[in-house]
Amino acid sequence: xxxxxxxxxxxxxxxxxxxxxxxxxxxxxxxxxxxxFQKDTYYNPAHRxxxxxxPVFEWLRLRxxxxxxxxxxxxxxxxxxxxxxSCDEFETKVDDIEALKKLFENLNFKELVTxxxxxxxxxxxDTEIAIDDVKGLGNFIELEAKGNFTSIEDxxxxxxxxxxxxxxxxxxxxxxxxxxxxLKKKGLL
Numbered sequence: 001x002x003x004x005x006x007x008x009x010x011x012x013x014x015x016x017x018x019x020x021x022x023x024x025x026x027x028x029x030x031x032x033x034x035x036x037f038q039k040d041t042y043y044n045p046a047h048r049x050x051x052x053x054x055p056v057f058e059w060l061r062l063r064x065x066x067x068x069x070x071x072x073x074x075x076x077x078x079x080x081x082x083x084x085x086s087c088d089e090f091e092t093k094v095d096d097i098e099a100l101k102k103l104f105e106n107l108n109f110k111e112l113v114t115x116x117x118x119x120x121x122x123x124x125x126d127t128e129i130a131i132d133d134v135k136g137l138g139n140f141i142e143l144e145a146k147g148n149f150t151s152i153e154d155x156x157x158x159x160x161x162x163x164x165x166x167x168x169x170x171x172x173x174x175x176x177x178x179x180x181x182x183l184k185k186k187g188l189l
Contacts, residue, residue: 058073
């Protein structure tokens with residue numbers, strides 16, 4: 001049994017060699033989903049402003065993709081600190097996204113930002129690897145632990161090892177996330 005059932009452990013970096021890395025992953029890893037367009041809309045509840053704390057540690061997201069619709073809430077384990085790679089994550093499928101948007105509107109949840117990306121994914125050694133082309137931000141790589149790790153630290157060590165093994169050339173690790181980066185770029189923070 002996975003001790004981290006509702007805990008996501010993930011690393012994210014700007015990716016400097018996307019074409020080279022896609023070729024490498026296609027030769028060593030199991031291709032999962034290719035060319036998956038995702039539209040993620042982030043919301044803020046009226047009773048609590050997620051953006052009032054730095055770093056932002058809570059996100060509420062509606063996702064639209066070919067696969068369907070989902071609602072996701074993440075609460076990062078940073079407690080007001082920075083450089084965290086794990087969070088509590090709760091996600092469920094949504095049948096009627098328009099009804100949920102109306103529900104949010106009526107409950108005074110405000111739309112913060114929409115992130116649009118094309119995502120390619122692979123499974124490799126207990127790791128889900130995603131290469132994202134994010135509109136307005138560029139290319140990123142995300143590595144998420146999928147094995148039965150006994151601790152966040154073990155999962156994190158595994159992910160850094162995989163990052164080196166696959167030969168990804170990356171920029172400085174991102175701890176803020178796509179919605180924060182886009183809000184910042186648009187001058188809304």
